[in-house]
């Protein structure tokens with residue numbers, strides 16, 4: 001680490017806080033935070049951001065010595081641009097001081113609580129969308145006034161606001177979940193009902209949970225990225241974010257009405273699409289982008305590729321992903337009004353191929369148990385209902401099954417990160433034949449509903465066996 005360099009520092013006064021963001025990781029800092037900063041620049045408003053890390057103090061420790069300012073490094077195929085983002089006022093660490101987080105969230109100046117806590121952060125069952133009452137954090141949060149989980153913070157903070165006669169904040173989820181606003185609303189209401197039915201009724205009538213579709217590729221920042229940036233700029237930024245040029249944010253324009261025109265930053269002024277219904281955008285993005293991202297992640301990883309751009313540079317994979325879009329994904333959903341899906345597909349392939357973005361297959365492969373349902377399984381279900389087969393996506397699910405066994409096709413260990421990792425590996429190891437391995441993994445009902453498991457079984461086994469016998473390239477060649 002280049003410690004002898006001066007530390008990055010603030011150049012401007014920070015706007016007063018209007019947003020608390022739960023899960024202040026690289027994605028929100030490279031996406032939502034930049035839109036918010038630009039909206040303040042255009043139209044003003046007290047929309048500074050208080051970040052919250054639910055678990056680790058790392059982000060606070062990196063940002064505090066540099067006035068919570070960080071560099072956003074935009075990496076295009078032809079070059080890069082740097083900007084200094086100065087919209088974060090503070091970072092609170094929930095594990096250290098849950099009371100401070102609740103105080104911030106209950107503050108009447110806060111009108112939005114946005115979230116990027118990843119799929120697993122909602123403590124729900126991905127197959128049904130319901131709150132997981134067996135989740136240890138949820139059990140604890142129903143008992144204790146100081147929460148640990150995302151849903152726990154939302155409900156306990158809303159409880160304080162109701163008691164103080166303050167309107168609720170808008171809950172703005174920015175995670176890649178299906179119908180994310182309605183999903184989070186359901187989770188919050190389930191939790192609140194168990195705590196206090198009057199609170200639930202108040203949230204139901206006064207609260208707002210707009211759905212959003214968020215899009216920007218933001219690979220994790222690596223130590224060498226920090227060093228390279230320091231060498232370029234002559235200052236040390238311990239928490240830069242690296243991102244592609246593309247960005248998109250589609251938001252349902254449904255914010256808490258009690259705040260009138262002050263319910264949100266002027267997002268429309270900076271290119272955010274404020275719409276009545278996000279569903280079509282979300283289907284398109286989750287299925288077209290995240291569905292193929294996950295497919296390329298498992299197959300690319302097993303095929304020996306470290307990043308998505310390396311994976312799609314292999315013509316076998318490029319043809320594979322094009323066929324996925326054309327034959328299996330595009331037929332499964334209705335495009336949003338005015339969107340040309342073929343142009344969208346071409347742009348996606350260019351984004352994946354951007355060599356400046358080193359997005360690791362291993363990173364995208366994380367938490368597959370939480371991602372597969374909305375990225376791939378919904379597409380399979382809709383195609384099966386219309387009598388269409390999906391050999392490519394089924395091969396991707398088969399690759400996931402091999403991936404979560406914890407051993408790759410050459411017998412090398414895989415560092416699988418997933419809330420169900422131990423169970424998935426044990427199930428796979430405990431089964432003997434390919435057929436037994438496939439069927440035991442299909443019996444994990446948090447991921448696969450029973451009907452789908454039955455429909456998938458035979459073709460999935462064929463794909464699984466093919467990957468084991470022919471390898472990834474061999475299997476994709478046969479598919480083509």
Ligand code: CS2
Nearest residue numbers: 214215216217218290293364
């Ligand atoms: C990726 C996403 O890590 C992943 O699972 O698929 O983070 C993806 O890069 C973003 O959703 C792009 O908007």
